[in-house]
Amino acid sequence: MGRKAVTVSLPEDLVKKANGFCRKREMSFSEMTRESLRDYLYRQELEDVRRWFGLHVEKLGIRSEEELVRRLEE
Numbered sequence: 001m002g003r004k005a006v007t008v009s010l011p012e013d014l015v016k017k018a019n020g021f022c023r024k025r026e027m028s029f030s031e032m033t034r035e036s037l038r039d040y041l042y043r044q045e046l047e048d049v050r051r052w053f054g055l056h057v058e059k060l061g062i063r064s065e066e067e068l069v070r071r072l073e074e
Contacts, residue, residue: 008033 010018022032062068 018029018032022029025032057068060071062071
């Protein structure tokens with residue numbers, strides 16, 4: 001997988017905190033940024049799935065976890 005350098009503007013206090021975080025964990029700023037971005041995108045995708053699932057469960061009239069399990073087992 002190739003890499004592409006990007007430039008991001010961050011508030012100074014955030015950069016200081018991030019640099020301290022990286023020093024404590026002996027990781028590079030780039031590594032921390034990659035992991036953070038990966039985690040953020042994963043959480044957003046998961047939230048999209050939860051929202052979609054919630055809408056469909058609501059349309060089916062499922063009101064509890066027990067009812068969902070019962071329906072899935074049918």
